[in-house]
Amino acid sequence: MTDLTQNPASAPGQVPPRHGSLLTQGARTKRRNAAEKRFQLYGMIAIGIGLLMLVILVTTIVSRGIGAYQQTFVTLNVELLESKLDKNGNRDLEEIKKVSTFGYAPLVKTALADAVAGYGIDTSVPTKDMDDLLSKGAVAQLRDYVIENPDQIGQTVSFEFLASSRVDGYLKGRVSRESIANDKSISAEQLDLVDELIEQGAIRKQFNLSFITGADASDQRPEAAGMGVSMVGSLFMMLVVLVLSLPIGVAASIYLEEFARKSWLTDVIEVNISNLAAVPSIVFGILGLAVFINYMHLPMSAPLVGGLVLTLMTLPTIIISTRASLKAVPPSIRDAALGVGASKMQAVFHHVLPLAAPGILTGTIIGLAQALGETAPLLLIGMVGFIASNAPDSIASGLLAPNSAMPAQIYEWAKRADPAFYERAWGGIIILLVFLVTMNTVAVILRRRFERRW
Amino acid sequence: MNQMTSVEKTVSTEANKITAEGVQVYYGDTHAIKDVNVQIEDKTVTAFIGPSGCGKSTFLRCLNRMNDTIDICRVEGQILLDGENIYDRKVDPVQLRAKVGMVFQKPNPFPKSIYDNVAYGPRIHGLARNKAELDEIVEKALRRGAIWNEVKDRLHAPGTGLSGGQQQRLCIARAVATEPEVLLMDEPCSALDPIATAQVEELIDELRQNYSVVIVTHSMQQAARVSQKTAFFHLGNLVEFGETGQIFTNPTDPRTESYITGRIG
Numbered sequence: 001m002t003d004l005t006q007n008p009a010s011a012p013g014q015v016p017p018r019h020g021s022l023l024t025q026g027a028r029t030k031r032r033n034a035a036e037k038r039f040q041l042y043g044m045i046a047i048g049i050g051l052l053m054l055v056i057l058v059t060t061i062v063s064r065g066i067g068a069y070q071q072t073f074v075t076l077n078v079e080l081l082e083s084k085l086d087k088n089g090n091r092d093l094e095e096i097k098k099v100s101t102f103g104y105a106p107l108v109k110t111a112l113a114d115a116v117a118g119y120g121i122d123t124s125v126p127t128k129d130m131d132d133l134l135s136k137g138a139v140a141q142l143r144d145y146v147i148e149n150p151d152q153i154g155q156t157v158s159f160e161f162l163a164s165s166r167v168d169g170y171l172k173g174r175v176s177r178e179s180i181a182n183d184k185s186i187s188a189e190q191l192d193l194v195d196e197l198i199e200q201g202a203i204r205k206q207f208n209l210s211f212i213t214g215a216d217a218s219d220q221r222p223e224a225a226g227m228g229v230s231m232v233g234s235l236f237m238m239l240v241v242l243v244l245s246l247p248i249g250v251a252a253s254i255y256l257e258e259f260a261r262k263s264w265l266t267d268v269i270e271v272n273i274s275n276l277a278a279v280p281s282i283v284f285g286i287l288g289l290a291v292f293i294n295y296m297h298l299p300m301s302a303p304l305v306g307g308l309v310l311t312l313m314t315l316p317t318i319i320i321s322t323r324a325s326l327k328a329v330p331p332s333i334r335d336a337a338l339g340v341g342a343s344k345m346q347a348v349f350h351h352v353l354p355l356a357a358p359g360i361l362t363g364t365i366i367g368l369a370q371a372l373g374e375t376a377p378l379l380l381i382g383m384v385g386f387i388a389s390n391a392p393d394s395i396a397s398g399l400l401a402p403n404s405a406m407p408a409q410i411y412e413w414a415k416r417a418d419p420a421f422y423e424r425a426w427g428g429i430i431i432l433l434v435f436l437v438t439m440n441t442v443a444v445i446l447r448r449r450f451e452r453r454w
Numbered sequence: 455m456n457q458m459t460s461v462e463k464t465v466s467t468e469a470n471k472i473t474a475e476g477v478q479v480y481y482g483d484t485h486a487i488k489d490v491n492v493q494i495e496d497k498t499v500t501a502f503i504g505p506s507g508c509g510k511s512t513f514l515r516c517l518n519r520m521n522d523t524i525d526i527c528r529v530e531g532q533i534l535l536d537g538e539n540i541y542d543r544k545v546d547p548v549q550l551r552a553k554v555g556m557v558f559q560k561p562n563p564f565p566k567s568i569y570d571n572v573a574y575g576p577r578i579h580g581l582a583r584n585k586a587e588l589d590e591i592v593e594k595a596l597r598r599g600a601i602w603n604e605v606k607d608r609l610h611a612p613g614t615g616l617s618g619g620q621q622q623r624l625c626i627a628r629a630v631a632t633e634p635e636v637l638l639m640d641e642p643c644s645a646l647d648p649i650a651t652a653q654v655e656e657l658i659d660e661l662r663q664n665y666s667v668v669i670v671t672h673s674m675q676q677a678a679r680v681s682q683k684t685a686f687f688h689l690g691n692l693v694e695f696g697e698t699g700q701i702f703t704n705p706t707d708p709r710t711e712s713y714i715t716g717r718i719g
Contacts, residue, residue: 335556336562339555341552341632342575
């Protein structure tokens with residue numbers, strides 16, 4: 001019995017494993033397995049870090065940018081005094097237009113003071129400082145309304161004015177009584193008044209569509225700034241890029257891949273295309289500045305020039321991906337077509353190109369997405385035009401009028417002093433990312449759907 | 455061998471579809487085909503046999519100028535089709551390939567419908583004036599490809615969905631749809647199972663009624679079964695060319711004998 005306890009391997013039914021048995025692992029096998037496990041662990045750690053970074057990125061962007069989609073509005077009943085707006089009382093539009101925004105300012109102040117009094121709020125803020133609560137654009141909004149509806153003069157109309165960026169920041173937690181200690185734009189008393197008005201429901205946050213559709217605004221009015229116009233600018237540029245780079249890129253790739261005889265010249269071209277894809281975008285920017293603006297005298301800040309520069313940048317991407325997808329079409333398809341007497345061009349256009357199309361489209365979309373997010377070359381050619389006009393005018397301005405682009409607009413906002421613009425920069429990044437993710441998703445779907453297996 | 459071929463040349467030039475004279479092929483610096491002379495008769499199956507890399511496929515591809523697509527390939531000498539040199543500068547290879555059809559080693563139907571696969575050639579050559587004529591051509595080609603009965607109910611199903619043997623017969627149907635005069639086949643059965651091989655071989659024998667068929671094959675049994683004439687290639691040389699029966703039973707060249715008996719290859 002003692003024997004058995006000392007050496008359990010020799011117990012009945014437990015035959016000691018013989019040398020070379022498959023049931024035990026040799027030292028080498030153990031080392032190999034350990035190495036494999038270690039490698040898998042490294043891989044999982046790497047993926048984990050990547051995912052963590054992605055989560056941090058997305059949460060940061062969303063948490064900082066989401067504020068831009070909410071805006072604080074002040075609801076006011078404004079009496080459109082005939083004595084101020086149309087002294088002669090004949091509703092002549094030309095005369096009404098002569099009243100500048102300064103003429104409207106007292107109306108707004110009075111309306112605010114009346115509202116405060118109406119709610120029974122006791123405040124030490126003098127009437128002349130009341131309009132610090134409102135955006136500087138409020139009077140312009142009022143004037144636009146009157147010019148549009150002259151028949152409303154003399155009536156009392158309810159308006160929703162944008163609150164000033166300080167009030168907006170106070171509601172979003174960006175501005176506090178401590179932070180405004182040295183701020184001339186707003187005082188603690190005014191914030192007390194804001195608190196009262198919030199309680200009365202006259203000031204509240206709501207969804208801000210004009211951030212998505214609106215135009216940029218001056219340094220004084222961050223609350224009114226929007227991405228809309230720069231989106232139009234980006235759209236125009238993408239049109240130029242698509243119209244130029246797709247046909248040029250595809251034609252160049254087809255020629256190089258299917259027709260050109262291999263020689264030192266095609267090798268040189270091939271190497272150079274690969275190199276061009278790696279050239280920093282700012283180089284294309286300064287090239288565009290020198291060639292398109294200084295030499296060809298195209299207008300600065302125009303989407304056409306931006307599009308041309310981005311086309312130069314996108315072409316290598318499109319050519320490389322198109323050539324790769326042409327290469328991926330099996331040569332037997334070309335042989336089959338040539339074998340029944342198709343010409344080379346028929347073989348390419350009837351058989352090779354349709355099979356390569358999903359790959360070409362994917363490459364094009366990814367190239368466009370790259371171009372959409374490109375900032376540096378746009379700064380060099382001045383694609384940071386300040387356009388304060390809204391949708392119909394900005395779209396009508398076309399390819400040669402100055403415009404901005406989404407990434408340039410974001411850069412512009414991030415540069416400005418007012419922290420309210422910082423929030424808008426993050427908000428703009430959300431829009432840009434939504435575009436990029438959408439484009440890449442479309443590319444993936446196209447590839448999945450039209451991918452063919454042989 | 456030379457004696458025999460030269461005799462044939464004088465006797466029956468009428469029946470010769472293709473005459474190759476002093477054909478040399480170079481791949482860059484490699485001399486792939488060395489001075490090949492051969493006569494291919496009309497309405498006959500001619501088999502090219504030989505070990506791998508002996509140049510039989512290369513030579514076959516010379517017959518419809520498929521080698522033009524390879525940049526480094528250079529062909530010298532002349533190949534006459536009905537007395538016209540196909541390497542003449544005035545010859546358009548596209549026109550030539552309509553006359554000399556080709557079936558490849560791996561079945562390579564277009565990733566389109568069965569109908570479109572066969573109709574493609576007639577369409578680009580303008581052989582049909584209307585839909586009804588095209589339908590007729592397609593049906594005739596599929597019948598000649600001995601695949602009509604299997605696919606007549608699913609002409610608009612993708613050609614790539616057929617089995618390997620059916621795909622190869624579809625490719626043969628596609629090749630005959632353009633009404634070629636010569637049909638080149640580059641190891642048409644190497645990717646097929648024995649049953650499909652038998653079907654294709656049977657088909658080749660039928661095609662002989664209308665076409666001059668040139669087939670490259672690795673299988674000597676296949677050459678013996680389907681061909682009337684056999685050419686044996688070795689290291690880029692045409693070693694022996696003659697009646698299939700004579701090549702397999704009584705070869706004149708010792709290299710042919712070694713290959714047939716399995717000592718080289």
